[in-house]
Amino acid sequence: MSITHRLTLGFALTLAAVTTHAQTGWPEKEDLKFGFIKLTDMVPLAIAYERGYFEDEGLFVELEAQANWRVLLERVITGDLDGAHMLAGQPLGSTVGFGTEAHIVTAFTMDLNGNACTMSNEVWEAMKPNLNVVDGKPVHPNSAEALIPVIQERRNQGQPFNLGMVFPVSTHNYELRYWLASAGIHPGYYAPESGDISGQLEADVLISVTPPPQMPATLESGTIDGYCVGEPWNQQAVFRGIGVPVITDYDIRNNVAEKVFGVSNEWAEQYPNTHVRVVKALIRAGHWLDANNNANRPEAAQIISQPYYVGADYEVIANSMTGVFEFEKGDVREAPDFNVFFRYHATYPYYSDAVWYLTQMRRWGQIPDTMPDAWYMEMAEKVFLPEVYQQAARELIAEGKLSSNDFPDFATETGYRAVDHTTFIDGIVFDGQQPNAYLQQFEIGKQ
Incomplete structure (x- = not known):
């Protein structure tokens, strides 16, 4: 459902707004429509809209929910x-040509983390005897080894073990596969060179696509046995009593770009001033969301609980967004970094994050050939645009809206995070400048 009310600039711009326009120049395009999927991590768009940050940049913005990720991409x-x-x-x-081929770019990371893997009640009960338990509660993180007897029992009965994720190049697909493979469970390969894009070659489990808002209903119907998705659709399963989140993506791999704000390269080249101004508004939204130890999160959760944003109950959204996460009913644990929107330089488009995604595309066969390290870096630089982000950040600093301490040191920033910034459930270390050496460490996966 579209947001019907639109931002207006009023009769005249304030002096502050005039000062803002002096640096980048007026937006080439003022009337804009941005798409989103009904997930908690669309919230930077909602906050930039509701708090007038787009308005401050001279932009008239409409936000519109999309049916699924494929439709959203095609409309961009x-x-x-x-x-x-x-x-x-x-x-x-x-951009690399898997699925829909088009040059899409991003200059803004919307968040880090924010996903979980949820299993049906039946699967959870079968997993529990295989988990480490203290004081009646499982010790997190839970290894996917606990699933092996469940999968084997299904196989003995001649039945598949079905799992859902939201899109073939989604974080959720790669996180789910990473978690399974870390326990020796083969999630299957893609073979686009031979026309097989099911991702189920040599698979011990069958992973398929389900749109995020449909995950709980699909689980409840028995069509899938579990899924990996963003919020609020894991907590929704808990509230409805139909499933149990067994691990969050923070424990599978943490602090890698989750969602981004994407535009076509053609659009970015045609409207460079507009692009910078959009990024400025989104940076301010991210900063507001993490300010004062997440003090603004309850307000943000209330905003996106409205039907034209996420449309889930406030209590469900707040359960993860305000620093806690509920696993089995009543098992509520502290999770301050379950959603990160600004700290750890979350909004910066790091090349190393792009490289990690490309390694996962290669690991599971979506990139069919072995590529040299330089190729990974070239693709990262083609798609992630820190130069646009830096321009936006410098203007926010000059305007006094944010401080230089809020951002990386642009004079020394390489675009590659420190190798200890991200940890993985299998203990393997990722160096974004050595992607092939990283891939060679896995027992399951292509190199």
Whole structure:
């Protein structure tokens, strides 16, 4: 459902707004429509809208929910949408030609973390005897080894073990596969060179696509046995009593770009001033969301609980967004970094995050050939645009809206995070400048 009310600039711009316009120049395009999927991590768009940050940049913005990730991407490509809340893998997958082929770019990371893997009540009960338990509660993180007897029992009965994720190049697909493979469970390969894009070659489990808002209902119907998705659709399963989140993505791999704001490269080249101004508004939204130890999160959760944003109950959204996460009913645990929107330089488009996604595309066969390290870096630089982000950040600093301490040191920033910034459930270390050496460490996966 579209937001019907629109931002207005009023009769005249304030002096502060005039000062803002002096640096970048007026937006080439003022009327904009941005798409999103009904997930908690669309919230930077909602906050930039509701708090007038787009208005401060001279932009008239409409936000519109999309049916699924494929439709969203296609509408950005065709120009029906000026930009959108995207899976971090979508601009990369499109640009390298997996699935829909188009040059999509991003200059803004919307968040880090924010996903979980949920299993049906039946699967959870079968897993529990295989878990470490203290004081009646499982010790987190839960290894996927606990699933092996469950999968084997299904196989003995001649039945598949079915799992859902939201899109082939989604974080959720790669996190789910990473978690399974870390326990020796083969999640299957893609073979686009031979026309097989099911991702189920040599698989011990069958992973398929389900749109995020449909995950709980699909689980309840028995069509899938579990899924990996963003919020609020894991907590929704808990509230409805139909499933149990067994691990969050923070424990599978943490602090890598989750969603990004994506535009076509053609759009970015045609409207450079507009692009910088959009990024400025989104940076301010991210900063507000993490300010004062997440003090603004309850207000943000209330905003996006409205039907034209996420449309889930406030209590469900707040359960993860305000620093806690509920696993089995009543098992509520502290999770301050379950959603990160600004700290750890979350909004900066790091090349190393792009490289990690490309390694996962290669690991599971979406990139069919072994590529040299230089190729990974070239693709990262083609898709992720820190130069646009830096321009936006410098203007916010000059305007006094944010401090230089809020950002990386642009004079020394390489675009590659420190190797200890991200930890993985299997203990393997990721160096974004050595992607092939990283891939060679896995027992399951292509190199």
